Amino acid sequence: MWARLKVFSGIPQGTVLGPLLFLIYIYINDLPDVCDNFTKLFLFADNAKIFSYIKNAYDSMCLQHNINKLHQWTQNWELALNIDKCAVCRFGRNISIKSDYYISDIKLQEVHTVKDLGVTFDEQLKFSDHCYDKIKKVHSMLWLIKINFSLLCRDSFVMLYKSMLRSHLEYANAVWNPHREGLIKDLERVQMRATKLVPGLKKKCYKKRLMALKLPTLKYRRIRGDTIEVYKLLTNTYDDNTVQLDTNFDTRTRGHTKKLVVRRCRYDVRKYSFSINIGNIWNSLPDEIISAPSVNTFKNRLDRFWTEQEVFLIIKPT
Numbered sequence: 001m002w003a004r005l006k007v008f009s010g011i012p013q014g015t016v017l018g019p020l021l022f023l024i025y026i027y028i029n030d031l032p033d034v035c036d037n038f039t040k041l042f043l044f045a046d047n048a049k050i051f052s053y054i055k056n057a058y059d060s061m062c063l064q065h066n067i068n069k070l071h072q073w074t075q076n077w078e079l080a081l082n083i084d085k086c087a088v089c090r091f092g093r094n095i096s097i098k099s100d101y102y103i104s105d106i107k108l109q110e111v112h113t114v115k116d117l118g119v120t121f122d123e124q125l126k127f128s129d130h131c132y133d134k135i136k137k138v139h140s141m142l143w144l145i146k147i148n149f150s151l152l153c154r155d156s157f158v159m160l161y162k163s164m165l166r167s168h169l170e171y172a173n174a175v176w177n178p179h180r181e182g183l184i185k186d187l188e189r190v191q192m193r194a195t196k197l198v199p200g201l202k203k204k205c206y207k208k209r210l211m212a213l214k215l216p217t218l219k220y221r222r223i224r225g226d227t228i229e230v231y232k233l234l235t236n237t238y239d240d241n242t243v244q245l246d247t248n249f250d251t252r253t254r255g256h257t258k259k260l261v262v263r264r265c266r267y268d269v270r271k272y273s274f275s276i277n278i279g280n281i282w283n284s285l286p287d288e289i290i291s292a293p294s295v296n297t298f299k300n301r302l303d304r305f306w307t308e309q310e311v312f313l314i315i316k317p318t
Helices: 017-025 028-034 057-076 128-148 154-170 181-195 206-213 218-234 279-283 295-308
Strands: 040-044 047-051 113-116 119-122
Touching (some): 028 040, 028 057, 047 057, 154 181, 154 218, 181 206, 218 279, 218 295
Antiparallel strands (some): 040 047
16 A cells, blocks of 8 residues: 655755655656657756657647646655656658647746757757767867876876766767767767877877777777667567567578668768667677677677778768
């Protein structure tokens, strides 16, 4: 049986105890069941996103109806919504229907970009805002390293770079991996600038600096990360209840037995998405790598294979 008790105090935001007490305080896992089949609700801790395809006025009405049900659910559980933080963002190329949405008779503001779990999504899903935001942040951190470390040995630089800089440039890159040459070059220039901090390497070309520091290009790291994600998905490393992959394998005899079917797409936003863009790269790998028994073994075999093929330093002329 459920019992309702008054809570007279809170805890500081950002603590580990906060999400735990939140889950104990309210059974939030039933929140997605509030919405019907016309909409989807994505839940992460206390952040909820309601999503629907809008093709006509009826779809807009259905979405508003589910928003009302969501608001009613929060009222039943005495969990007030912060309406100022709620917003509407439309994704698509040609949006013909633009309806207004309300919570408790308060019109929700419309935004052109939204930040979700550290990734900035824009209306066209180009992710240029996200890339330049990360570039700006890494440049500021690079400046802090420069003024606090007058002399950096190669090992110290690599350790600082991997932990403080490159992690920002690679977070969730399977989602925002760019295909435009301008963004690819702008991201690579961050590493170009960073490697010049090491004494004795400033006057060398970028490729020689990477070889001296045993660092790959950022483009290689993104391709490698996507390939590792495919391996994890196909080997059920992730929980089946949270991540599902349509294992539509290519039945042709050439290559390994887990070749993916690469579908043709009309628009770049789909053509260069994770599931489509990585298909040809995954299919080109030999069976020795695909059949690796563990993730670490797969990484080692992949790096060894691509290093021998000189893919480790993928650099296009600037």
